[in-house]
Amino acid sequence: MIYTFLYSLLLIFSLPFIYIYFKRKGYDFGLKERFTLYKDYMDSSIWFHCASVGELKAAYPVIKYFSQKENVIITIFSPRAKDFASSVFQNEKVRFLPFDLPIFINRFIKMYNPKILIITEKEVWINLVKISSKKFPVVSINSKISKNLPVLNNFSLFLTNSEENAEKIKRYIKDKEKVVVCGDLKFLGENRKDIKFDKNGKKIIIGASTHNPEEKILIDTFLELKKDIENIALIIAPRHLERLNEIENLLKEKNIDYSLRTKTDKMEKDVMILDTIGELSGFYQYADVVFVGGTFANIGGHNILEPILENKPVIIGNYYYKVEDLYNQLKDYGIISSVKNKEELKEKIIEYLNNNQSSELLSFKDLQQKIFKCYINNIQNLIKGD
Incomplete structure (x- = not known):
């Protein structure tokens, strides 16, 4: 009775303001x-x-x-x-x-x-x-x-x-x-946004929701990988598009040929920058390995679930406190790993590219069915x- 009385009073006094607020929105x-x-x-x-x-x-x-x-x-x-x-x-x-x-x-x-x-x-x-x-x-x-x-x-x-x-x-x-x-x-x-994209026969690494200095780490790692893997490509999806020029300058410094997503729907260059909003979840279906950002940068991690729902192996850095609960539930299924530095990142990418993940992915599908x-x-x- 006390709750109902107090709720009624609050409703009477607050309702006009709430109604106007949403009306203006x-x-x-x-x-x-x-x-x-x-x-x-x-x-x-x-x-x-x-x-x-x-x-x-x-x-x-x-x-x-x-x-x-x-x-x-x-x-x-x-x-x-x-x-x-x-x-x-x-x-x-x-x-x-x-x-x-x-x-x-x-x-x-x-x-x-x-x-x-x-x-x-x-x-x-x-x-x-x-x-x-x-x-x-x-x-x-x-x-x-x-x-x-x-x-x-x-x-x-x-x-x-x-x-x-x-x-x-x-x-x-x-x-x-x-x-x-x-x-x-x-x-x-299921959060995928359907998009039109041609992998052009490439093995694609996606750097998702990246921050400074994660793009530099990814670019350096990519250049090392490219020495041994000829058909590899990198897609960088920065968390904040206002950093686009900063990332382009990093690529120019390394003399890397790159394209912008807004200009093409085909992976023709070594690197593509995803300079659009809302397409990242749709790109995961084309990835072979995904690095999720905010984890080398001390941000705490971004959405690791979207690429995993596409059955893509995911790598994160060691700052993942915002997604720790999810990580702990998923790490035993072999489709997500945490690395501490650039060297470990390179090793884990090679491992995921070379290993057949079918048994682990099947295990995750079993988990989905069980839930x-x-x-x-x-x-x-x-x-x-x-």
């Missing part, structure tokens, strides 16, 4: 849906709640699996996520999450008759969980709960992405058996009441 805040001021009906449904675009992407394979068998209703919180969900989920109904007050939650449940509520990652609304849990199971998937809330005991199951997050949740709830480690749903994602089945089977068992 060009987004529809969806007040009609948040107040459930509309009529709709489903015989029964599987209810997914994803707060953001990232959570929608994580839950995508699970949502698509159940939408082939059941009516699916997806609620989201942010206007940007609503636009994204409406474009991606054509056969599923997408609504804004009602404001977290009993009258709106109950009205929503009456319209869509959910048999289960599946909440992605760390979104916990107190009335949403308490009211729903009295009527049907509430499940957290890819769980990343980091706050101790009494309402966590109302969840029927936590399907977590890692042992670390599982241990955190177990400290917060009474029934430890509710926590199951399935693995990270992001391992199942997917863990989520699906546990959710299905709850729906059946097992």
Whole structure:
């Protein structure tokens, strides 16, 4: 009651400012849906709640699996996520999450008759969980709960992405058996942007999201490799395009013939600079080895998952604290390695180019299947009441 009262007060005072803020950004805040001021009906449904675009992407394979068998209703919180969900989920109904007050939650449940509520990652609304849990199971998937809330005991199951997050949740709830480690749903994602590109028979190294001095390290390593590997080529994708001139000067100093992605869709020169925005994920399909930047430079690492989802071997430096959890989960599958210097980088590239990675890549596909089945089977068992 205290929470509901305080939430109501906060809503009254903040709503005009929130509405104006999103209106100026060009987004529809969806007040009609948040107040459930509309009529709709489903015989029964599987209810997914994803707060953001990232959570929608994580839950995508699970949502698509159940939408082939059941009516699916997806609620989201942010206007940007609503636009994204409406474009991606054509056969599923997408609504804004009602404001977290009993009258709106109950009205929503009456319209869509959910048999289960599946909440992605760390979104916990107190009335949403308490009211729903009295009527049907509430499940957290890819769980990343980091706050101790009494309402966590109302969840029927936590399907977590890692042992670390599982241990955190177990400290917060009474029934430890509710926590199951399935693995990270992001391992199942597909983020590729389809692009037109001709490898021209080259073995391609991609330096992805690079910083100073990583381009120089890559260029020097490439020149060493080229002495023994004639058909090798390098693509440099700098993290910040304003450094383009700096990278071009490095190549000119070494008398290296290079091209810009904006000028060609074929690997004709020794080096190409990816001087476009949003194409990097599409280039991974053409790589033979990928170095992910921000790891020789003390940045902490960038997205290592995108090239791995393309089954490409990945190399990083020794500054990877921002992606350490992912690295630790993946390193035993033989498709990612950390190196300390230029010499180790060269050795690891040669190893990846020469070795047949098929067994390791198959092992990673087995991991993906295991993760997917863990989520699906546990959710299905709850729906059946097992």
